[in-house]
Amino acid sequence: xxxxxxxxxxxxxxxxxxxxxxxxxxxxxxxxxxxxxxxxxxxxxxxxxxxxxxxxxxxxxxxxxxxxxxxxxxxxxxxxxxxxxxxxxxxxxxxxxxxxxxxxxxxxxxxxxx
Amino acid sequence: xxxxxxxxxxxxxxxxxxxxxxxxxxxxxxxxxxxxxxxxxxxxxxxxxxxxxxxxxxxxxxxxxxxxxxxxxxxxxxxxxxxxxxxxxxxxxxxxxxxxxxxxxxxxxxxxxxxx
Numbered sequence: 001x002x003x004x005x006x007x008x009x010x011x012x013x014x015x016x017x018x019x020x021x022x023x024x025x026x027x028x029x030x031x032x033x034x035x036x037x038x039x040x041x042x043x044x045x046x047x048x049x050x051x052x053x054x055x056x057x058x059x060x061x062x063x064x065x066x067x068x069x070x071x072x073x074x075x076x077x078x079x080x081x082x083x084x085x086x087x088x089x090x091x092x093x094x095x096x097x098x099x100x101x102x103x104x105x106x107x108x109x110x111x112x113x114x
Numbered sequence: 115x116x117x118x119x120x121x122x123x124x125x126x127x128x129x130x131x132x133x134x135x136x137x138x139x140x141x142x143x144x145x146x147x148x149x150x151x152x153x154x155x156x157x158x159x160x161x162x163x164x165x166x167x168x169x170x171x172x173x174x175x176x177x178x179x180x181x182x183x184x185x186x187x188x189x190x191x192x193x194x195x196x197x198x199x200x201x202x203x204x205x206x207x208x209x210x211x212x213x214x215x216x217x218x219x220x221x222x223x224x225x226x227x228x229x230x
Contacts, residue, residue, distance in 0.1 A: 004157075006157075033217075040202075040223070040225075041222070041223070042204055042220035042221065042222055042223055043158070043204075043220055045217055045218075048217065056217065088155075090157055090158070092157075092158075102148050102160045102163050103158070103160070103218065104160070105150075105157035105158040105159070106157050107155075107156055107157045108155075108156070108157050110155065
């Protein structure tokens with residue numbers, strides 16, 4: 001299995017909703033990442049988990065809450081989002097702690113906040 | 115600090131023509147460099163990477179890139195464009211080498227259009 005699987009593929013939520021994005025990989029990668037990508041822009045790093053511990057938080061608003069329950073699973077909990085949070089949310093993973101092998105990306109969750 | 119500059123946000127070529135996408139990097143250490151491709155509504159797929167071995171790197175789908183330290187460049191080329199190559203291409207640099215936790219810095223991307 002050489003994939004990163006993200007669910008759901010599409011999500012529409014209201015500003016008062018609570019929802020979660022899920023990311024799963026079975027490649028034994030020990031670093032996992034959340035990125036946010038707006039249209040026609042490069043991905044922006046949000047969070048990095050290394051060995052199931054939060055290593056980097058790029059000053060992301062608290063309405064985004066990451067969770068790494070085990071080495072294969074990464075969640076992103078969403079609450080009270082704003083319309084400007086609408087974007088493609090990408091999960092990625094790397095072998096070990098370094099990026100030198102390159103990331104493996106999931107296909108993303110297209111989030112629309114209404 | 116590491117950074118990547120992609121020259122040209124849009125590149126258009128005819129099918130069968132040479133593809134050249136430009137990337138220049140800035141890095142305080144010998145870099146690891148990457149090219150990714152993104153098709154509409156998809157995630158990013160790794161095309162190729164430079165990790166200090168051969169300076170000419172071959173990737174998937176007939177793409178290759180040459181690391182030129184003197185020019186701080188890592189341009190992506192393909193001899194003959196195909197319609198299926200139309201996509202967004204991102205150049206990226208890793209901020210550390212070795213086993214220390216690092217992150218990728220992406221360029222702004224280049225949209226490749228291929229005309230029939």
